[in-house]
Amino acid sequence: DTGVSQNPRHKITKRGQNVTFRCDPISEHNRLYWYRQTLGQGPEFLTYFQNEAQLEKSRLLSDRFSAERPKGSFSTLEIQRTEQGDSAMYLCASTLLGTRGSLANYGYTFGSGTRLTVV
Amino acid sequence: AQKITQTQPGMFVQEKEAVTLDCTYDTSDQSYGLFWYKQPSSGEMIFLIYQGSYDEQNATEGRYSLNFQKARKSANLVISASQLGDSAMYFCAMRGIIQGAQKLVFGQGTRLTINP
Numbered sequence: 001d002t003g004v005s006q007n008p009r010h011k012i013t014k015r016g017q018n019v020t021f022r023c024d025p026i027s028e029h030n031r032l033y034w035y036r037q038t039l040g041q042g043p044e045f046l047t048y049f050q051n052e053a054q055l056e057k058s059r060l061l062s063d064r065f066s067a068e069r070p071k072g073s074f075s076t077l078e079i080q081r082t083e084q085g086d087s088a089m090y091l092c093a094s095t096l097l098g099t100r101g102s103l104a105n106y107g108y109t110f111g112s113g114t115r116l117t118v119v
Numbered sequence: 120a121q122k123i124t125q126t127q128p129g130m131f132v133q134e135k136e137a138v139t140l141d142c143t144y145d146t147s148d149q150s151y152g153l154f155w156y157k158q159p160s161s162g163e164m165i166f167l168i169y170q171g172s173y174d175e176q177n178a179t180e181g182r183y184s185l186n187f188q189k190a191r192k193s194a195n196l197v198i199s200a201s202q203l204g205d206s207a208m209y210f211c212a213m214r215g216i217i218q219g220a221q222k223l224v225f226g227q228g229t230r231l232t233i234n235p
Contacts, residue, residue, distance in 0.1 A: 031221075033223075040227070041227055041228070042123075042212070042225030042226050042227050042228050043164070043210075043223070043225050044225070045222045056222075089162060091164065097221075107166045109166070110156075110163060110164035110166075111163065112161065112162050113162045113163065
């Protein structure tokens with residue numbers, strides 16, 4: 001397992017189209033996070049999963065956004081009816097939450113991201 | 120709410136010099152963790168160093184060290200003997216150590232350029 005994998009790396013879409021991104025986390029990691037990063041800014045939290053359960057969604061995640069993590073493995077992030085303001089880098093990260101609730105691994109491993117351009 | 124402030128949009132340093140990247144934070148949590156990440160132009164976020172709020176010693180990882188001043192709520196990154204490959208965006212981030220999302224909150228970043 002070489003790390004967190006995200007596909008596609010780049011996506012150009014027309015306004016109003018739907019897009020779906022995929023994230024494959026490190027296999028033993030039980031937590032998976034999605035972040036959005038616009039140009040010149042730091043990443044902003046969108047949502048996270050513990051195993052297959054989606055436990056929190058940011059207010060940034062409008063109803064056009066939906067994320068899933070079936071069977072607690074890979075995750076998908078779908079954006080419906082894309083808008084130009086959705087243009088950003090979408091980053092996925094995974095980590096392992098220890099059995100006693102503290103993070104067994106301090107580090108979050110990030111993927112290389114999917115850069116979305118809405119034209 | 121947690122907040123990270125990085126006040127240096129850009130830094131220019133000569134190769135082999137040491138550089139300090141500033142980070143201040145605000146949180147009401149008693150326990151928290153502070154992180155530094157490097158983001159090259161390729162986009163991936165590379166973990167550099169971690170400091171827990173109860174760690175008594177400043178964290179070090181090779182050429183990276185974290186100057187942690189809890190009373191001042193600052194967590195500056197020090198890179199010794201800078202190299203051309205250090206040119207990248209650098210982000211400071213924090214996470215509360217409580218049950219829940221334990222999500223990272225990032226600052227706006229500092230773009231570091233190493234000149235030959």
